C-alpha cells in the first residue's frame with residue numbers, strides 16, 4: 001500500500017544491518033561472513049537447502065542465537081551480548097516460528113496481551129484493544145477466548161502473527177511459517193503475510209513458497225553452507241539464477257511442486 | 258486368643274486422635290508448601306548459568322535424597338542447637354519435610370520443565386520477556402501439569418513421612434497414638450484406627466489435588 005520510505009531512502013540508515021557476521025556451533029561454522037542490509041519497508045525472502053543457515057541467520061537478528069564475529073545493528077542498536085541492547089531489539093523485532101509456539105495455557109487473547117503488558121508496560125485495557133484489533137486483522141477475532149489447542153494449525157499461526165504484531169514491531173521475522181501446516185491452510189497464512197507486506201511492514205521470511213516470494217519480495221536471498229550466494233529480485237532469481245547451487249536448488253523445489 | 262478387642266479406648270481418646278490428624282495435616286500442608294517453593298526455585302537455580310548455584314542445588318539434592326529422613330530431622334533438631342540455632346519441634350518438622358520433599362520435587366518438576374518444547378521459551382524471549390518471566394509465566398504451569406501426578410504422589414509420601422516427626426515429639430497423629438498406646442496398652446485398636454486415619458487423610462488430599470488440578474489446569478491440550 002504505502003511505500004513512502006523510498007523517497008527518503010538515500011539518507012536513511014538500514015533497519016537491519018549485518019556485517020561480516022560469523023557464527024559457530026562449537027567447531028561447526030553455521031554462518032560465514034554474512035552481509036545483509038534491509039531498508040525500512042523492504043521484504044526479503046530467504047531460501048536455501050536444509051542446513052544452510054537460514055534459521056540461524058534470522059535468529060541472530062533478535063539474539064536467540066549469539067554470534068561470534070562481525071556486527072548486527074537493528075534500528076541503530078548494536079545487537080551484542082549486552083542485556084539492554086537485546087531487550088530493546090527484541091521489542092522491535094517480531095518473530096513467527098514454524099511450530100507456532102502459542103502458549104497453551106493462555107487464551108488467544110491472553111497470548112496476545114502478555115508481552116505488551118509485561119514488556120511494554122501497556123495498560124490492560126489498551127493491550128486488549130490492540131490485541132482485538134490485530135486478531136480482527138488476521139480474521140480470527142471471534143476466536144479470542146479459545147485456547148490454542150482448540151484452533152487449527154492455520155488459525156494458530158495467524159494468532160502467532162497477531163501476537164507478534166501486538167508488540168508493534170518494526171520488523172517481522174518468519175521462519176518457515178507454513179512448513180508445519182496442512183496444505184489447505186497454507187493459503188490463509190500466506191494471505192495474512194501478504195496483507196502485512198502490503199501495509200508496509202519490513203519483513204524477512206524464510207520460506208520456500210515461491211508464489212509468495214514472487215508476489216511480495218523485493219529481494220530473494222539464496223543461502224547455502226552458511227553463506228549468502230545470491231541476492232536478486234524474485235523475477236530475475238527465478239528466471240535466471242546465477243550460482244550453480246541456486247540452479248540446483250530451484251530445480252529441486254520445482255520438481256517438488 | 259486371649260486378646261479381646263476393646264475399641265472403647267479409641268473412642269475415649271477420639272478427640273486427641275482427631276487433633277492428631279489435624280496436626281499431621283498441618284505439618285503436611287506446610288511441608289508441601291515449602292517443598293513446592295524449594296522445588297520451583299530449585300529448578301530455576303538448577304538451570305542457572307551461574308555454575309556455583311547450579312552445583313549447590315545438585316549437592317543439596319544428592320545429600321537430601323541419599324540420607325535417611327530420620328537423620329535429617331535429628332540433625333536439624335539436635336545438631337543445629339550446638340551452632341546456636343534452636344527450633345521448636347513443629348517448625349523443625351516443617352522445615353525437615355519441606356527440605357526433603359523439596360529435593361525430590363526439584364527433580365520431578367525439572368522433568369516437567371524439560372518436557373516443555375524449547376520453542377515456548379524462544380517465543381517468550383522473542384517477545385521481549387526475560388528469562389525469569391518466561392519461566393514463571395510460560396513454562397511453569399504446563400510443566401507442573403505434565404508432572405502433576407508424580408508431584409502429588411510425592412506430596413502424599415511427604416504426608417506419610419510426617420509420622421517420623423514423632424521422633425522429635427512434633428505434634429502429629431503418630432505421636433498422639435504412641436502416647437495413647439503407652440497409657441492404655443491397646444496397641445491393636447489404636448494403630449488399627451490410626452491406619453484408617455492415615456488412609457482417610459491420604460484420600461482427602463488426593464481429592465483435593467484432583468480438585469485443584471481441575472481448577473488450575475483447566476485449559477485443553479490436544
Ligand SMILES: Nc1ncnc2c1ncn2[C@@H]1O[C@H](COP(=O)(O)OP(=O)(O)OP(=O)(O)O)[C@@H](O)[C@H]1O
Nearest residue numbers: 025026028030048049050051052053054055056057
Ligand atoms: N544448536 C545447534 N547446535 C549445533 N549445530 C546446529 C544448531 N543449530 C543448527 N545447527 C547446525 O547449523 C546449520 C544451520 O542450521 P539452520 O537451522 O540455520 O539451517 P536452516 O537453513 O534453517 O535449515 P532448515 O531448512 O532445515 O530449517 C545446520 O547444519 C545445523 O545442523
Ligand SMILES: [Mg+2]
Nearest residue numbers: 054055056175
Ligand atoms: Mg530452519
